[in-house]
Amino acid sequence: xxxxxxxxxxxxxxxxxxxxxxxxxxxxxxxxxxxxxxxxxxxxxxxxxxxxxxxxxxxxxxxxxxxxxxxxxxxxxxxxxxxxxxxxxxxxxxxxxxxxxxxxxxxxxxxxxxxxxxxxxxxxxxxxxxxxxxxxxxxxxxxxxxxxxxxxxxxxxxxxxxx
Numbered sequence: 431x432x433x434x435x436x437x438x439x440x441x442x443x444x445x446x447x448x449x450x451x452x453x454x455x456x457x458x459x460x461x462x463x464x465x466x467x468x469x470x471x472x473x474x475x476x477x478x479x480x481x482x483x484x485x486x487x488x489x490x491x492x493x494x495x496x497x498x499x500x501x502x503x504x505x506x507x508x509x510x511x512x513x514x515x516x517x518x519x520x521x522x523x524x525x526x527x528x529x530x531x532x533x534x535x536x537x538x539x540x541x542x543x544x545x546x547x548x549x550x551x552x553x554x555x556x557x558x559x560x561x562x563x564x565x566x567x568x569x570x571x572x573x574x575x576x577x578x579x580x581x582x583x584x585x586x587x588x589x590x591x592x593x
Contacts, residue, residue, distance in 0.1 A: 480518070481517075481518045482517065482518070482519050483520045483521075483522065484521055484590070485521070485522045485523075485589065485590050486522075487523075487524075487525055488523050488525050495533055496532055498575040499533070499536040499544070499572065500536065501575070502546070503543050505547065505573070505575065505576060506547040509550040509551055509574065510553075512554070512556060512557075512582075513556060514556070515556070515580050516580040517582075518557075518560050518583075519581070519584070520564055520566060521583055521584070521585050521586065522586050522588060522589055523572075523587055524588060524590075526572070526587045526588070544573070547573070551571060557582075557584075560584075561584065564591075564592065566591075570586045570588050572585050
């Protein structure tokens with residue numbers, strides 16, 4: 431009698447587990463129902479601000495770019511802390527490959543810090559999805575700067591792929 435009761439309890443547990451497994455297996459794939467990054471406004475919803483792009487000549491902002499490179503360590507730490515911005519501008523520097531001695535020297539001098547910055551951007555949903563949505567390669571990012579009004583500018587080597 432006791433053995434029969436134990437067998438029924440054990441069998442009941444197995445039936446309940448099988449029923450639960452069936453329900454889980456027959457439920458629609460939740461990941462397929464999630465909003466993808468390609469949906470209208472998805473990146474703006476993640477970033478929470480306007481993401482704009484543009485191209486500038488290196489000579490137009492050489493001092494600003496050098497200052498951003500020199501602040502790479504502080505700005506990498508800032509990337510870690512940021513969860514929202516008012517705006518994010520991505521500035522492409524198509525003529526960076528031309529001889530710009532000051533910037534080239536700073537890029538060599540701050541190479542480990544720039545790699546750290548790229549790692550921080552990759553680890554931040556806010557920044558990573560913003561640059562990824564504009565087809566920016568992490569290896570092309572050379573600096574970032576923040577202003578007092580919660581705006582950020584990312585400087586990128588090369589041309590805007592959308593142009």
